[in-house]
Amino acid sequence: MRTISTNDIEKVEVIRGIPSASYGDLTSGVIKIERKIGVSPLQARFKADGFSKQYYVGKGFKIDDNWFITAGADFLDSKATPTDDFENYQRMTASIRSKKKGNLWSNPLEWRSTIDFSSNIDSKKNDPDNGTPDIDKYRQSRTRISLTNNFVYTLDKASFFNNVILNTAIREGFETIDQTKLVQLSGPRSFFH
Known part of the structure; x- marks a missing residue:
C-alpha cells in the first residue's frame, strides 16, 4: 500500500503456494491486484484516523464504445503510532490507466x-529531550515512474493456443537518503602514551 492507492483497486486475488508458470518463476505465492478502469463519476475522498490522513481524487472517462480511461491521484500522510509525532511517512501517487x-x-x-x-517520503524528527534537534535529521525519498502495456489476443478455440499475451514495462526509480546524527563521547577520557 506504499505504492498504490486503495481507492484505485477493483479486485485482489491471493494465490498461496507455487502459482502457475504464467506468473513467472515464483515460489512463494502471488497477490494479484487489478485496478479500476472504466466510466466513473468524479470522486473525492478524505479519510482521517489516529494514524493517517488521506486525500484522493479520481475520474473515469469513456472515449468511445471500446475505449476507457481512468485517472486518479492521492496523498497519504501516515504516522507509525498516533502518539509519536516524530516519525512519519508520506506517499503521493498519480495514475492514468487505459x-x-x-x-x-x-x-x-x-x-x-x-x-x-x-513518490514516498520517510522522515524522522527528533525529540528535543532525547536528541539534538538542530543537528539530527533523517529523510528518505523514493520516486518511481513506470509505463506498462498489456496486449491480450484471443484466438479461435480450435487453435493450439487460446491467448497470446504480450506484456511490456519500463520503470525508472530515484532514491535519496539524507541522515545527519550527532555522536559524542560522554564519561571519563583515558589517554594512552
Whole structure:
C-alpha cells in the first residue's frame, strides 16, 4: 500500500503456494491486484484516523464504445503510532490507466496501458529531550515512474493456443537518503602514551 492507492483497486486475488508458470518463476505465492478502469463519476475522498490522513481524487472517462480511461491521484500522510509525532511517512501517487478493445484479423484484441507516478517520503524528527534537534535529521525519498502495456489476443478455440499475451514495462526509480546524527563521547577520557 506504499505504492498504490486503495481507492484505485477493483479486485485482489491471493494465490498461496507455487502459482502457475504464467506468473513467472515464483515460489512463494502471488497477490494479484487489478485496478479500476472504466466510466466513473468524479470522486473525492478524505479519510482521517489516529494514524493517517488521506486525500484522493479520481475520474473515469469513456472515449468511445471500446475505449476507457481512468485517472486518479492521492496523498497519504501516515504516522507509525498516533502518539509519536516524530516519525512519519508520506506517499503521493498519480495514475492514468487505459483499456481499449478491438479486433485484429477478426479475433478480439485487448490493450491495457498504464502510466504511474509514485513518490514516498520517510522522515524522522527528533525529540528535543532525547536528541539534538538542530543537528539530527533523517529523510528518505523514493520516486518511481513506470509505463506498462498489456496486449491480450484471443484466438479461435480450435487453435493450439487460446491467448497470446504480450506484456511490456519500463520503470525508472530515484532514491535519496539524507541522515545527519550527532555522536559524542560522554564519561571519563583515558589517554594512552
